Amino acid sequence: MPVKRLLCIANEGSAGVRSACGELRGWDVCTVDSIAAARKVLAQQHYPVGLLLDGDGSLEHDDTERFLQQHHHIRWIGVFGPELLDRPQLRRAVATHLCDFHTRPVDTVRLHHALGHAHGMAMLAKSTPPHQRQGGGRHIDGQSVAIRRLRAHIDKIAAVDAPVLISGESGSGKELAAKEIHAQSPRVAGPFIAINCAAIPPSLIHSELFGYERGAFTGAARDKPGLIEAASGGSIFLDEIGDLPLDLQASLLRFLQERTIYRVGGTRTVAVDARVITATHVDLPKAVADGRFREDLYYRLSVFPIRVPPLRERKDDLPLLTDIIFSKFADEKSPQLKGVSKQALRAMAQHDWPGNIRELINRMRRAMVLAENRLIMPEDLELPGGDDAIILRDGALDNTRGSAERTAIWNTLARCGNNISQAARDLGVSRMTLYRLMAKHSIAP
Numbered sequence: 001m002p003v004k005r006l007l008c009i010a011n012e013g014s015a016g017v018r019s020a021c022g023e024l025r026g027w028d029v030c031t032v033d034s035i036a037a038a039r040k041v042l043a044q045q046h047y048p049v050g051l052l053l054d055g056d057g058s059l060e061h062d063d064t065e066r067f068l069q070q071h072h073h074i075r076w077i078g079v080f081g082p083e084l085l086d087r088p089q090l091r092r093a094v095a096t097h098l099c100d101f102h103t104r105p106v107d108t109v110r111l112h113h114a115l116g117h118a119h120g121m122a123m124l125a126k127s128t129p130p131h132q133r134q135g136g137g138r139h140i141d142g143q144s145v146a147i148r149r150l151r152a153h154i155d156k157i158a159a160v161d162a163p164v165l166i167s168g169e170s171g172s173g174k175e176l177a178a179k180e181i182h183a184q185s186p187r188v189a190g191p192f193i194a195i196n197c198a199a200i201p202p203s204l205i206h207s208e209l210f211g212y213e214r215g216a217f218t219g220a221a222r223d224k225p226g227l228i229e230a231a232s233g234g235s236i237f238l239d240e241i242g243d244l245p246l247d248l249q250a251s252l253l254r255f256l257q258e259r260t261i262y263r264v265g266g267t268r269t270v271a272v273d274a275r276v277i278t279a280t281h282v283d284l285p286k287a288v289a290d291g292r293f294r295e296d297l298y299y300r301l302s303v304f305p306i307r308v309p310p311l312r313e314r315k316d317d318l319p320l321l322t323d324i325i326f327s328k329f330a331d332e333k334s335p336q337l338k339g340v341s342k343q344a345l346r347a348m349a350q351h352d353w354p355g356n357i358r359e360l361i362n363r364m365r366r367a368m369v370l371a372e373n374r375l376i377m378p379e380d381l382e383l384p385g386g387d388d389a390i391i392l393r394d395g396a397l398d399n400t401r402g403s404a405e406r407t408a409i410w411n412t413l414a415r416c417g418n419n420i421s422q423a424a425r426d427l428g429v430s431r432m433t434l435y436r437l438m439a440k441h442s443i444a445p
C-alpha cells in the first residue's frame with residue numbers, strides 16, 4: 001500500500017488539539033510548528049493533504065491565509081477549539097481554504113476518515129489520465145510524427161519537478177507546450193503564470209517578478225507579492241528568457257538553487273514552491289558565449305530542454321490544423337464559405353510558414369472573412385497558386401511580380417509580428433514605402 005503523506009502544522013498552543021487527534025497510523029507525518037517552517041518543507045516536497053492544528057487562532061493571521069491561498073492544491077483539514085469558530089475572520093478562512101474541519105473534543109474516527117477521504121480525492125485527481133484533465137483537451141493539436149514525439153516527451157518530463165527550457169521559432173507553440181507541461185504535471189490544480197520577459201520594461205521587471213515590500217520605492221504603499229510568488233503551487237512560464245537583464249538572471253538563479261526569493265526592498269527570504277518553465281527563440285548557448293546570458297543559469301534552466309518543431313517540419317498536420325481553425329473562427333466567416341479548396345491545401349503544403357502556427361491562424365482568419373467563393377482559394381490565403389506549373393497569360397509577368405511582392409510583404413509582417421519598422425528593415429524599404437505597398441495590396445497594418 002502506498003505511503004500516505006501528511007503535512008501537519010501544529011502551532012504553539014495546539015498541544016491539546018494534537019493529543020486529541022490520536023495516533024495517525026498508516027500516515028507518514030511531517031509535523032512543523034509554524035507557517036514559515038511549512039513553507040520551507042513545501043519548497044522541497046509535495047504533500048497531498050495538510051492538517052492544521054490550531055490552538056490559539058493563528059489561522060486568523062494574514063500570512064496564514066496567504067499561505068493557504070498559495071497552497072490551495074493541498075487538501076487542508078483543520079482542528080480547532082470550538083471557541084475559535086466564533087471569530088468571523090477564522091470562520092471565513094475555514095470556509096474558503098479548508099475542505100473539512102473538526103472541533104474539540106475530536107471524534108478521531110471521523111477525523112481519520114476525513115483525512116483518508118482527502119488523500120483518496122487527491123490521488124484520484126493526480127491519477128486522472130492527463131488528456132482528461134482540465135476540460136478534457138490537450139493543448140497541442142496535431143498527429144504528425146514530430147508532434148506525437150513532442151507530446152510523448154512532454155508527458156515524461158511533466159511528471160518530474162525540474163526546470164524545462166523550451167526552444168522553437170516564433171509562433172511555433174512554445175507557450176502552448178508550457179501549458180501542456182503544466183497541465184500534465186501534478187501541479188495542474190495550481191496556477192500557471194506566463195510572463196514575457198521581453199515585454200516588460202527593465203525598470204519594472206524586478207518588482208513584477210519578485211514583488212516588493214512596503215516603502216521599497218515611492219508609491220509602494222503596501223507589500224505586493226510578485227509573479228513568482230503568485231505561481232506558488234503551480235508553474236511560472238518565463239517567455240523570451242534570453243531578454244532577462246543580467247542582474248535578474250542572478251536573482252532567478254538564486255531562486256532555482258534555494259527555492260526562496262527576496263522581494264524588492266525586502267530583507268527576509270520568502271520560500272516559494274513554483275516550477276520554472278522558460279522559453280526562448282534565440283540561441284541561448286550563443287548568448288552565453290557572447291556574455292549576455294549567465295552560463296550557470298543556462299545549465300540550471302536546461303535540465304530538460306525541449307524543442308517545438310517549426311510548422312514546416314510537420315506539414316502533415318496542415319489539413320487538421322486548418323480544420324480546427326476553420327471551426328474555431330466559424331462565427332467570423334462569410335455565410336457562403338463552406339471550407340478549404342484542394343488548391344489551397346496544396347499551396348499551404350508548398351509554403352514554408354516562417355511565422356509558424358500564428359501565421360497559419362492569421363492567414364486563415366483573414367481568408368475566412370475575405371473569401372468570395374464557397375471554398376478558400378490560394379489567393380485568399382495570399383499564397384501563390386498551389387499548382388506545379390505557372391501558366392503565363394497576358395500580363396502574367398506583372399501579376400506574378402505583384403503576387404511575389406504581396407507574398408513577401410505578408411510573410412515578413414507575419415514573421416515580425418506586424419512590426420512595421422522591423423518588416424521595412426527586413427524588406428530593405430522605408431516605412432513609407434512599406435505602407436504604400438501594403439495599401440496597394442490591401443494588406444491591413
Ligand SMILES: Nc1ncnc2c1ncn2[C@@H]1O[C@H](COP(=O)(O)OP(=O)(O)OP(=O)(O)O)[C@@H](O)[C@H]1O
Pocket residue numbers: 139140141142168169170171172173174175176177239281357358361
Ligand atoms: N499545435 C497547435 N495546435 C493548435 N494551436 C496551436 C498549436 N501550436 C500553436 N498554436 C497556436 O498558435 C499561436 C501561437 O502559439 P504560441 O503563442 O504558443 O507560440 P510561441 O512559440 O510561444 O510564440 P512566441 O515565440 O511569439 O511567443 C497560439 O494562438 C496558439 O494557440
